[in-house]
Structures are given as C-alpha cells and as structure tokens.
Amino acid sequence: MLSYIDKIKEISIRLLKECRVEMVIGFRKGTVPMMNEPHFAKSPEDVENFVWDSNCGINLCNYLTNRGEKIGILAKGCDSRNIVTHIIENKIKRDQLVIIGVPCKGMIDKRKISAMFEGEIGEVIENENNITVKGDGFEKTLNKKDVLQQNCAICIHRNPVIHDELVGDLVEEQIDVDRYEDVREIEALAPQEKATHFEKLLEPCIRCYACRNACPLCYCPTCFTDESRPQWVGKGQDPTDVSTFHFLRAYHCAGRCTDCGACERSCPVGINMRVFTKKLEKDCLELFEWEAGLDPDVRPPLDTYRPGDPDEFIK
Amino acid sequence: MKIVQINKENWTDGLKKLSEIYRLFGPVKEDDFHNFLELEQGQLPDLNCLNTRLSPKSIIYPQSEVMFEYTLDENQKDHHILKEVKKDYSPQAVIGIRPCDARAFALVRLNFDTPEHQDPYWLKAYEATTLVGLACESPCSSCFCTTAGCGPYHEEELDLLLIDSGDQYWAKIITDKGKAFLKAAGWTQTVDEKTALKEIKAKKQAAEDKICSTVNTDKLREIETNELYNAPFWEEVSFSCINCGTCTYVCPTCWCFDIQDENLGSSGCRMRNWDSCMYPLFTAHGSGHNPRDTKLHRVRQRFMHKLKYYVDKYDTGIQCVGCGRCVRLCPVNIDIRRVCELMNSHAAAKD
Amino acid sequence: MGIEPDRLQFSWVSSAEATKFVQVVTEVTRAIKDLGPNKNLVKTMPKVA
Ligand code: SF4
Ligand code: SF4
Ligand code: SF4
Ligand code: SF4
Ligand code: SF4
Numbered sequence: 281m282l283s284y285i286d287k288i289k290e291i292s293i294r295l296l297k298e299c300r301v302e303m304v305i306g307f308r309k310g311t312v313p314m315m316n317e318p319h320f321a322k323s324p325e326d327v328e329n330f331v332w333d334s335n336c337g338i339n340l341c342n343y344l345t346n347r348g349e350k351i352g353i354l355a356k357g358c359d360s361r362n363i364v365t366h367i368i369e370n371k372i373k374r375d376q377l378v379i380i381g382v383p384c385k386g387m388i389d390k391r392k393i394s395a396m397f398e399g400e401i402g403e404v405i406e407n408e409n410n411i412t413v414k415g416d417g418f419e420k421t422l423n424k425k426d427v428l429q430q431n432c433a434i435c436i437h438r439n440p441v442i443h444d445e446l447v448g449d450l451v452e453e454q455i456d457v458d459r460y461e462d463v464r465e466i467e468a469l470a471p472q473e474k475a476t477h478f479e480k481l482l483e484p485c486i487r488c489y490a491c492r493n494a495c496p497l498c499y500c501p502t503c504f505t506d507e508s509r510p511q512w513v514g515k516g517q518d519p520t521d522v523s524t525f526h527f528l529r530a531y532h533c534a535g536r537c538t539d540c541g542a543c544e545r546s547c548p549v550g551i552n553m554r555v556f557t558k559k560l561e562k563d564c565l566e567l568f569e570w571e572a573g574l575d576p577d578v579r580p581p582l583d584t585y586r587p588g589d590p591d592e593f594i595k
Numbered sequence: 596m597k598i599v600q601i602n603k604e605n606w607t608d609g610l611k612k613l614s615e616i617y618r619l620f621g622p623v624k625e626d627d628f629h630n631f632l633e634l635e636q637g638q639l640p641d642l643n644c645l646n647t648r649l650s651p652k653s654i655i656y657p658q659s660e661v662m663f664e665y666t667l668d669e670n671q672k673d674h675h676i677l678k679e680v681k682k683d684y685s686p687q688a689v690i691g692i693r694p695c696d697a698r699a700f701a702l703v704r705l706n707f708d709t710p711e712h713q714d715p716y717w718l719k720a721y722e723a724t725t726l727v728g729l730a731c732e733s734p735c736s737s738c739f740c741t742t743a744g745c746g747p748y749h750e751e752e753l754d755l756l757l758i759d760s761g762d763q764y765w766a767k768i769i770t771d772k773g774k775a776f777l778k779a780a781g782w783t784q785t786v787d788e789k790t791a792l793k794e795i796k797a798k799k800q801a802a803e804d805k806i807c808s809t810v811n812t813d814k815l816r817e818i819e820t821n822e823l824y825n826a827p828f829w830e831e832v833s834f835s836c837i838n839c840g841t842c843t844y845v846c847p848t849c850w851c852f853d854i855q856d857e858n859l860g861s862s863g864c865r866m867r868n869w870d871s872c873m874y875p876l877f878t879a880h881g882s883g884h885n886p887r888d889t890k891l892h893r894v895r896q897r898f899m900h901k902l903k904y905y906v907d908k909y910d911t912g913i914q915c916v917g918c919g920r921c922v923r924l925c926p927v928n929i930d931i932r933r934v935c936e937l938m939n940s941h942a943a944a945k946d
Numbered sequence: 947m948g949i950e951p952d953r954l955q956f957s958w959v960s961s962a963e964a965t966k967f968v969q970v971v972t973e974v975t976r977a978i979k980d981l982g983p984n985k986n987l988v989k990t991m992p993k994v995a
Pocket of ligand 5: 843848849850851870871872873896897898900901
C-alpha cells in the first residue's frame, strides 16, 4: 500500500493540471503517531503533501457532502461505497467526481496498538506487512494483520466498487469472513441483559458526537439530537438520552452503513458503537439480501417495496 | 514547614483518614485509559498515569449540572416557582491532578469570577476543593505546557504539589488548604528543606528539559484582530474538521455552556450542559440566524478565542495550558500547535 | 435495545376492518399487560451533581 503514493501524486497532478477537477481530497502526514489528516490539494504543488499508509482510516466521502465543484477523491473500498450512497441520496453528482480508487489492505487500529504498550508511543514505522512501534524503552515489530481495525479485519469489499482511476492492482478480497459474531452474541441475550449490556457500553459516552460527525451518512442540516423544537432527546448526560441518541442514529443509518469504521475510530473514549449499525446491516442482508453502496442504480431497501417482503403484516 | 515527606508505606493509611473528611477524586484506569473518578473506600488513585483522557474540570464544572427545579402541580404551595437545588459542597480533594490541569482553573476563573458576575456553582465547588498536584516526571511528547504559561512543576492553583522521589513523596505546601489536608492525613514528617529543594530543583529542570514540543505566542497580542480573522489559512485549517467538539470537551480550559429546561410530568429542572463553539447550535439566534454558520467560522472561533480574543481581553497569555489533549484526541488530527504557529507567524509577517 | 419483542407490534389494518382492529388491540394490550410496565429506556429526573 505504501507504494501507492507515487501513483496518487501522479494522478492528482494530472487531474489538476488538466483542470478536470478543482481539488483533490487526500491525506497529509499527521503530527502525532498513527494519525493522518484529511487534506485538499488545489494546485499541483499542494499534492506534494499527500501521503498514503495504514493511518488513512477516516472516510473521505464525508468531505463531499453538498459540494458544488469538481473533485478528485481518493477512495478505499468503504469510501467508494459511501460515495455510491451519496450519489443515490443526491448529496453529490457522479459527474462532479473523479474517483481515484485505492485498493485497501486495511487500516491499523491506533487504540489497540496504544493499549499494547505501557508507555507513550513515540514513533511508528511502517513497511509493507509490518509496523515497528517505538517508545521510551521499548521497540516492537507487529504484523499489520494482527492490529487492523476490527471493521477492516472483517471487510469483504476492500477494492473500490466504483472508480475512474486506480492507484494499484486490485487486492484479493477476503472470503469466508464471519462478519457478525459479535452481533449474534448480543442477539442471544435476554431483553434485560441487552439493556444492561448497552448501558455499560455507552456509559463512558461524553456526547461529543464525533461518531455522528465522522460519518458520511450523517449529513442532516439539523440532526434530531440538536433539534430543540420539538426536543426529541434531552441534552444532558442522562443514560436514557445517551442511548436514545445512539439507537436512533443507528436506525438512521440502516441500509446505508458500509461499516467503514470512521465512527468508532473517532470516538475519544473508545466506544464500539458499530455494534448497533452492524446489527442493522445484518438484518438488511438477511431480510433483503442488501449490502449498502454497491450499485448507484439500485434503490435501497428502505425506500422500495417488494412483494417478497419478509414481514407478514404488510403483505 | 514547607515540605513534608510522605513515605509510600503511609500512603494508604493517610488516604483512609482523609476519606473520612473529604470526598476523594483521583486517576483511575478503566479499560484502556485513565479518568478522574470519585475514589471508593479503599480505592487508590493510580499515580502512574501519564494524564487522564478527559480533564478534571468536570469535578468542579460537571458536564450536566442541575441548577433549579420546579413543580407545575398546583396543589403544591410553591408551584411555578424556580427553586435553587441543594447541592453537596462538602470538602473534596483531587489527588494527582497535573499542574497544567490545575492552572486551567486559573484561566477559567477569569470567566466564572468577574467583578460583575460570579458563578455561584463554579465558585462554591472550587472553594470546597483541595487540589493535590503531582509533578510530571515524564511528560508526553504532545505536551507543550512550558510555552503555554505553565510547566511540569508549575504550582499555580495547587494547594499541594507532590513530587515522587522513590520510596516517598515530597509534598510541597502551597496554601493553607494544603496544610490542612496533610494534617488530616497525619502526614507530618519534616525533611531537611535545603536538600529537598535542591533535589526538587534538579528534577524540575530535568522534567522541563523533556518537553520537546513548543508554541510561539509572542506576536499574537500585537496583531490587529481583523488581520488574523481574515488570514488566508482558515479554509485549509478548517477543511478536515468534522465539528465534533471533542477538542473542547476534553479541554480543561473550555468553559462554554448552554441552559436547558427538562420537564418530566408535572415537575422539571433547569440545568446547564457543556456547549462547544464547534456545534451548530452555538450562538444560533432565536430568529434562526447564526453568525457562525459554517465550519470555517466555528473552527476560527475556537482558535481565535483561545489564541487572540482571550489574549487581548485578559492579557494573561493564551487560553490553553498545553495539556495536549486536543492534539491527541482530535479524530482528524487538527493540531493547535500548528495553528498557533500559523497565526503567530502571520502576525510576525505583518510586523 | 432491551425492549421485549412483544412490546412492539406492527399490523396493517384497513379502515374497513373494524373487527380486525378490535382483535389486534385486544391482542396487543393483553401481551403488554402480561409483560408488565416497561423498565428500560425510562427517563428519570436528572441527578443533582
Ligand atoms: S455508521 Fe459508522 S461505519 Fe457506518 S458508514 Fe457511518 S461512520 Fe461508517
Ligand atoms: S464519539 Fe464516542 S463519546 Fe462521542 S458521542 Fe460518539 S460514542 Fe459518545
Ligand atoms: S476535535 Fe478536531 S474535528 Fe473535532 S471539532 Fe475539534 S478540531 Fe474539529
Ligand atoms: S486547547 Fe488543547 S492543549 Fe490547550 S488546554 Fe485545551 S485541550 Fe489542552
Ligand atoms: S468559545 Fe469555544 S474555544 Fe472558547 S471556551 Fe467556548 S467552547 Fe472553548
């Protein structure tokens, strides 16, 4: 994946020089280990700052919403699926975009890696398959495969589903992955156990809404949580309000979530709120054979009716 | 007596005595990170923690705080009247607070305790609190306290400063509150102050030398506000921001709040909740108009407030103590050190 | 979410199907009475900090 960068720069410079796009959205090197920052280049010179490595987990589709100009955008598998969803939902037009596909082998999990070491991590050096983590008094080489974000480890669409350019050969898709082990475990709990489980899960939440804001699907001008007339949810730290926010947000992502992991990645207190969206993803797959963001020409299950609907009452 | 030695074997005993008088707070590790929590009987603060994920500001200024309550039940005498709620302002102590987080209270005080207005909730909670600091021996690489008016051994706002020295802590007494705290714990062993001070000085220097990150703020005051406000870099700075507000919620110096009424059946309360300039409702007018309507406006507000408006208004430096939390936790890696540099050098160029 | 499955039910009743409506309502009320009052996701007054 590290070798992509030359191609990324070459394509970006070409697109900008030929005036096919006004900006290219990519990443620049972060100021702390295992972080890169989304960054735009409006001139060929800006492209110099672009980087690509295993710290590009933020979903860039989030930066497309309602933009008017022509844009080149780097897109991993999940990003590309969110772009498809954006096109279906009229948040951006296909002909505004030059999609620069990035076949992906997964992003590393900053939190997991930090938790493996006692002291502060000073530097992380990456090569094709491994990362070397250095800090005060320790140095360790880890296989990237073992420290991927959980959503990347179980990803089955690593290659962009839609693209105009490609920065490298397509990668092999993972097959035989069990995507829903954690969801099944929760499904098996009794209602009261579920309630307790979720309460525990959400207890550290500070309601910063980073999960919502990092998500390309959450583009509403005023989110129901911010709405004050009427006020759907209380704004304090009441556990019922906190879980209402999470449950409702997940429902708003039903049939749209690509499990890109941007939400979980951005949570400052490390909550895995993806269990909610994954449950709905699983339901969509089982009930409607639907996976989000694969084809811009197929309407999603929640805005279509099919005679074969699995619910008895509606037939 | 200015320095007291606390042998670590007496630590647990002292805390036990203290817990009879104070509600004790300290860093506790839950899952992957530390936070300040109220210590249960017998629970020890984990002083090996680099710093907590969230700042301890919530001990004095909770994220959600009920101020008034009311009833609409007309059978009650005092229906339709907002009544102040009774709160627990009994003595409490924060053990192991870092010097930067303590200094943050001094910055926040300028807002909560002004000649015209005093915030009773903040002040009463502050008064009730003893701050027992812990000097930093190994600061994080993203800490830049020494150039943000602070430092690993900074004493401002602290009542006591603990310095770890192997088998014992040295407790430097800074205020009477601190003295009372030591007395309550039964920690009274005096030391040869000269030697101790000398060693503390050396340790302080060593800790300060370990700070590898700095900011320049010298030009911020001189430059015209509009020059900075209209600087060309705000689009680039704000581009990646997702307006999540994490930076302001984790920040020990951010103080904004919003007031809400919550009603349940025939009674309710008025509470205040933290707010953030990153949020769409921040400064939204009743008319629907919002002067800070776009992401660029919001991001600019945060940095201008911390690094310019505050600097101009109070003349005590920037509204930041360099704890580095926002640097470490911003999900898209917007780094205040970088933005500060842009602002300061923009100012320098206009000189 | 910790809400018992029987507590939430969906049906499709046309305005002409009065008997079905009565039947559905009776069914649902019975099911919910059996479950007793809902305990989860019930908000109480905020605690005074
Ligand atoms: S809900 Fe989370 S995983 Fe799903 S699309 Fe949004 S950010 Fe990605
Ligand atoms: S990002 Fe984390 S802390 Fe913030 S609202 Fe989402 S779950 Fe809560
Ligand atoms: S934490 Fe970062 S992304 Fe979130 S509001 Fe602050 S600057 Fe923006
Ligand atoms: S602005 Fe950032 S570094 Fe400064 S005090 Fe706040 S959280 Fe700490
Ligand atoms: S305006 Fe923004 S930066 Fe300033 S104190 Fe309020 S939340 Fe913090």
